[in-house]
Amino acid sequence: MVVLRAGLCPGLTEEMIQLLRASGIRTVVDFVSSDLEDIAQKCSLSYKALVAVRRVLLAQFSAFPTNGADLYEELKSSTAILPTGSPSLDQLLDSGLYTGEVTELMGAPGSGKTQVCLGIAASVSLGLKQPVLFLDSTGGFTASRLYQMLQAQTEDKEEQLEALQRIQVVRVFNIYEMLSALQELRDRLSQQVMSSMGPLKIVVIDSVSAVIYPLLGGKQSEGLAIMMQLARELKTLAREFSLAVVVTNQVTRDSSTGSLKPALGRSWSFVPSTRVLLESKEATWEKATLQRVASLAKSSRQPTGIQVEVDIG
Amino acid sequence: MQRAVGGLPLAPALRARLVAAGFQTAQELLETGPCGLSKEIGISKEEALEALQVVRQECHGDATRTAGGSSATRKCTALELLEEEQAQGFIITFCSALDNILGGGVQLTKITEICGAPGVGKTQLCMQLAVDVQIPECFGGVAGEAVFIDTEGSFMVDRVVEIATACVQHCQLIAEAHQEEDNLKALETFSLESILSHIYYFRCRDYVELLAQVYLLPDFLSEHSKVRLVVVDGIAFPFRHDFEDLSLRTRLLNGLAQQLIIIANDHKSAVVLTNQMTTRIGQSQSTLVPALGESWGHAATVRLIFHWDNSQRLATLYKSPSQKESTIPYHITSHGFRDVQPPAVTQNAEDTGVNPRKRPRREEEK
Numbered sequence: 001m002v003v004l005r006a007g008l009c010p011g012l013t014e015e016m017i018q019l020l021r022a023s024g025i026r027t028v029v030d031f032v033s034s035d036l037e038d039i040a041q042k043c044s045l046s047y048k049a050l051v052a053v054r055r056v057l058l059a060q061f062s063a064f065p066t067n068g069a070d071l072y073e074e075l076k077s078s079t080a081i082l083p084t085g086s087p088s089l090d091q092l093l094d095s096g097l098y099t100g101e102v103t104e105l106m107g108a109p110g111s112g113k114t115q116v117c118l119g120i121a122a123s124v125s126l127g128l129k130q131p132v133l134f135l136d137s138t139g140g141f142t143a144s145r146l147y148q149m150l151q152a153q154t155e156d157k158e159e160q161l162e163a164l165q166r167i168q169v170v171r172v173f174n175i176y177e178m179l180s181a182l183q184e185l186r187d188r189l190s191q192q193v194m195s196s197m198g199p200l201k202i203v204v205i206d207s208v209s210a211v212i213y214p215l216l217g218g219k220q221s222e223g224l225a226i227m228m229q230l231a232r233e234l235k236t237l238a239r240e241f242s243l244a245v246v247v248t249n250q251v252t253r254d255s256s257t258g259s260l261k262p263a264l265g266r267s268w269s270f271v272p273s274t275r276v277l278l279e280s281k282e283a284t285w286e287k288a289t290l291q292r293v294a295s296l297a298k299s300s301r302q303p304t305g306i307q308v309e310v311d312i313g
Numbered sequence: 314m315q316r317a318v319g320g321l322p323l324a325p326a327l328r329a330r331l332v333a334a335g336f337q338t339a340q341e342l343l344e345t346g347p348c349g350l351s352k353e354i355g356i357s358k359e360e361a362l363e364a365l366q367v368v369r370q371e372c373h374g375d376a377t378r379t380a381g382g383s384s385a386t387r388k389c390t391a392l393e394l395l396e397e398e399q400a401q402g403f404i405i406t407f408c409s410a411l412d413n414i415l416g417g418g419v420q421l422t423k424i425t426e427i428c429g430a431p432g433v434g435k436t437q438l439c440m441q442l443a444v445d446v447q448i449p450e451c452f453g454g455v456a457g458e459a460v461f462i463d464t465e466g467s468f469m470v471d472r473v474v475e476i477a478t479a480c481v482q483h484c485q486l487i488a489e490a491h492q493e494e495d496n497l498k499a500l501e502t503f504s505l506e507s508i509l510s511h512i513y514y515f516r517c518r519d520y521v522e523l524l525a526q527v528y529l530l531p532d533f534l535s536e537h538s539k540v541r542l543v544v545v546d547g548i549a550f551p552f553r554h555d556f557e558d559l560s561l562r563t564r565l566l567n568g569l570a571q572q573l574i575i576i577a578n579d580h581k582s583a584v585v586l587t588n589q590m591t592t593r594i595g596q597s598q599s600t601l602v603p604a605l606g607e608s609w610g611h612a613a614t615v616r617l618i619f620h621w622d623n624s625q626r627l628a629t630l631y632k633s634p635s636q637k638e639s640t641i642p643y644h645i646t647s648h649g650f651r652d653v654q655p656p657a658v659t660q661n662a663e664d665t666g667v668n669p670r671k672r673p674r675r676e677e678e679k
Contacts, residue, residue, distance in 0.1 A: 003335035027335045109610030110632035118634075121391075134391075139423055139574045140614050143395035145635035164392035171388075173575045179320035180371065210611065214568035217560040222325035229319045250611045263608065 002028045002061065009056040011049055019043040028057055075100070078242045082202055085123030085149075088308040089116070092294055093274060094301045097244040099201055102234055102271055106249040106262045107278035112292045113248040114140045115312040116278065117206050120246060122149045124202050126163040134169045135181060135205045141169055175211045175226055182233050189241045200243065205234075207248040209263045216264070224267060231271040247272065262297075274299045278310070318342065321371060323364055330354045339368050402455040404446045404542060404583055406438065407480075408652050410641035414630045415615070421455070421541060421583045424573055424612065428588040428603040429619030433626060434645050435587040436467045439544045441650040442585060443512050444477045446542040449499035452484050457541025457582070458511040460533070462526055465547035468514065477508040479648035513537070520551035524565065527572055534580045541582045543573075549589040549604045563608050570612030586613065625653075 002008075003026060004017050023042050025031050032054060040047040081096040090096050097103055097120070105113045118141075121132045134141060146167070150160045172178040189200065212230070215223030238245045250263040262269065262277075269275075275298035281291050295307040316339035318331050334353050336342055342350065347361040354361075403418030412418045419425050419442060427435045443461055448454025461468060484503060488496040513533075517523040523545075534540055548569075556562050577584045591604040603610065603618070610616070616632035622642075629640040642653045 002337065108607065109613075110616065114634050137571075138611070138614065139578060140634045141394070142634040143391050143398050146391055147395055148635070161392060164395060165390050167391035169389055169391055169394055171578060173571050173578070176320065176322045176371075180316070183316055183320070207611070210567070210571065213608065214564055214571060217564055225319070225325070225329075229317070233317075233320075250608055253607050260607070 004028060004031060009053060009060065011053050011056070016043075016045060016049075016053075019045060028061055032057060080201060080242070080244075082120075082244050083123050083127060084116070085119040085127075086116070086310050089276075089294060089310050092276065092296055092302070092306065092308045094299075097202065097246065099242045099244045100238050101273045102238055102245045102247060103274045103276070104247050104249055104262075104272035105276050105278060106251055106297075107292075108251050108260065108280075111278040111280055112310070112312040113278055114138075114206055115145075116310070117204050117246065117248060118142075118146050118149060119312075120202070121167050121204055122146055122153065122163065125166045126150055126153055126159065128201075129163075130166070130202070131200050132167045133185065133200060133203045134167060135178060135203070136169055136171050137173055137178065137205070137210045138207055139171070140206065141171075143169075172211070175215065175230065178205075178211055179230065179233065182230075182237065186233075186237060186241075189237075200241075202244045202246065203237070205245070205247045207250065209248075209250040212264060213250075227264065227268060231268065235271065251277075269298070272298070274301075281309075316340075316368075316371060321368055323367060327354075327356070327360070327364060330356075339372055342368050343372070401581075402450070402453075404442055404455060405448070405453065406441060406650055407445065407483075408641075408643045408650050410652055411628055411643060411650075414628075414636060414639045414641055415617075416633075416636045419542075419583050419585065420615070421581055422577050423614040424570070424577055424584045424586065425615040425617065426586045426588055426603075426613030427617045427619065428590055430590050430601065430621070433619040433621065434643075434650070435619060436465075436546055437472075437645050438650050439546050439585060439587060440468070440473050441476055442542060442583075443544060444473065444480050444508055444649075446583075447503070447508050447511055448480070448484065449503055451493070451495045451499050452487060455541050456539075458513065458537060458539045459542040459544065460513045460515070460530070460540055462515045462517060462523070462543070462545045463547070464517050464523055464545070464550050466516070467546060470509075473509065473512070474505065475647060476649040477505050481505060481508070511539075513540070517551070520556075520565070523548075523551050524569060527569055527576075530576055531579070534576065534582070538580075540580065542585065543576065543582055544585045545573075546587050547589075548586045553589070553604060563606065566605060566609055566612070570609070573612075 004012065004020065008028075020026075020031065020039070020043060023039065025034060025039070036047060036050045036054065039045065040050055078100070080099045082099070083096045084090055084093065093103070105116055107113050117134070121134055124130055125132050143164070147160065147164065150163055154160060170181050172181050185200075185203070208230070212223065212227050215226055217223065234245050234247070237243055249268075251260040252263045253259070254261045262275070275296070277295050277297045279293050279295070281293055292310045292312055293307055294310045296302055296304050298304060318328065318336050318339065318341075321328065321339060323331075331342070331354065336345075342365065345353070347358055347365055350356070350365065351358045351361040356364075401421050403412070403415075403420060405412055405418040406415075427438060429435050439461070443459040446455060446457045446459050448456070450456050481500075481503060484496075485500060488500055515526055517526050527545075530543065552562055552566065573584050573586075576582070588609075589604040590601045592599050593602045601620070603616070610632075613632070614634060615630070618629045618631050620627055620629065625642050626644070627640050627642050630636060630638055644651050644653050
């Protein structure tokens with residue numbers, strides 16, 4: 001919905017804009033979708049000039065179609081699959097986290113979402129030697145636990161410290177801070193600031209629901225609008241810069257059936273391409289266990305409903 | 314900076330109007346200027362000026378961040394965080410088993426939630442922590458002050474006096490055993506009066522007062538920068554009775570949780586909340602679960618559940634980012650929160666001279 005302004009394209013002068021505005025045409029969409037002969041008559045502008053302007057605007061603002069073969073070639077060369085650090089989880093996700101997609105982890109409190117996120121960060125940083133961006137909105141990021149995980153994977157102290165340095169943690173506690181952190185990331189990536197550590201391939205956000213929940217519900221639809229803004233930002237980041245985006249989500253109890261369902265509602269359920277539900281094996285808190293069961297709730301590649309056991313020790 | 318208009322912190326009606334008028338980025342807004350803006354959207358010049366002020370602030374904030382000023386955004390590498398965490402102290406609880414399963418004690422910059430049935434000892438632990446946070450650094454404490462927000466009216470000053478006296482005695486014994494100068498100097502300032510004067514007590518009678526108190530807390534904390542502990546005793550109570558609109562409750566609680574996390578992080582203090590238990594009726598059995606619903610479970614970083622096993626009190630660590638789940642027994646004595654078997658390393662006077670008196674299993678008469 002771009003407003004028509006002088007200089008948007010050659011041939012679009014200030015007087016033209018004033019005349020168009022007088023007949024109710026303010027944005028590019030209005031211009032392109034209206035009948036040019038009609039406008040030429042109403043505003044006494046030359047038909048040829050209007051057609052030329054329309055051609056330039058269409059070229060500038062519309063999306064170009066591409067064919068499937070080109071798309072496939074492009075995806076083959078740009079997609080990477082990142083290991084999560086847990087072989088059973090990799091199996092569940094069809095060998096790992098795919099870049100260009102949003103993957104969601106959901107679970108009840110204490111089910112291990114933060115642990116899996118830390119595991120992913122550790123494995124990408126140590127195994128692939130690539131930087132990781134971790135957006136923490138719950139205060140649950142514990143560097144000492146991450147250090148413990150790194151120590152379990154390698155003995156070399158130098159490597160551990162380097163791996164820790166590659167993980168950048170940003171603490172964002174409300175939705176606007178999160179949006180501005182993502183904006184900053186986008187600016188950094190589009191200016192192609194190459195850090196010495198290699199290209200950024202993965203962004204972990206723990207958790208998305210903590211910042212959106214205070215806004216959802218009630219009579220205003222502001223919460224929904226902001227949530228969709230965030231969704232669009234995440235998906236375009238993932239696609240444009242070939243990033244793997246991992247988000248965590250809460251679960252709420254369905255009031256009618258009493259079963260657990262993911263939070264943030266139906267609108268959010270279209271955002272991630274893959275959804276994994278984490279549960280502990282025992283349903284109550286009276287028995288302690290380190291085993292968690294991960295089941296695939298939504299996937300574009302694997303059949304849903306398959307379950308694996310994940311060890312978060 | 315190409316900040317999208319949809320992501321700016323403006324009033325929603327204003328934002329909707331801006332998007333409908335065709336503005337897409339913050340840059341465009343700034344270029345139009347207040348007069349142009351008020352004409353395009355139909356708002357008064359003052360409103361346009363205010364909105365542009367907010368936008369300018371956001372953009373400047375972005376600019377300073379990219380220029381390298383990282384203090385405002387809480388951005389750092391994991392290595393720096395690790396060093397920070399290792400340098401941070403813990404607030405000990407005087408029950409070494411509980412300290413062990415927590416990884417050293419109650420952690421600063423995190424929210425810890427204590428859930429339990431009535432009479433199991435939640436308020437006792439809160440009072441113990443309000444005293445323990447003030448232990449000087451040479452004795453292994455964090456030398457901070459405490460804020461106690463009470464919604465149930467269960468804070469009893471005479472009990473705090475008992476706990477504080479026991480704590481001071483404990484430190485005196487350590488000082489006598491080791492005879493170091495710092496210890497003796499610190500003891501001069503660590504007395505009953507100073508402990509009581511550094512516990513800031515607030516009484517909130519309903520949820521509106523509680524919300525107001527928590528949202529005003531950052532100002533209070535910036536004046537009293539030594540505060541290292543914020544206790545909210547009874548976060549469930551004002552939200553459970555007399556609340557018809559459940560979705561409003563969820564929203565308020567989540568907003569409250571985010572505010573508490575910001576306080577915990579910015580002021581490097583621990584936040585401790587106490588919660589009640591409710592019954593969940595399943596198909597064949599009913600279980601006790603923490604109150605306030607599933608979504609509240611995500612607010613706290615560390616969750617402790619206190620429960621009974623016949624007449625022994627047990628504490629279970631249910632949720633923690635760095636420790637395993639485990640259960641330990643504990644006692645509540647006249648001196649406060651203690652282990653079941655006092656460890657052999659502590660002072661003799663405490664072991665032999667005092668009879669650990671178990672608190673009776675009924676409503677505590679204090």
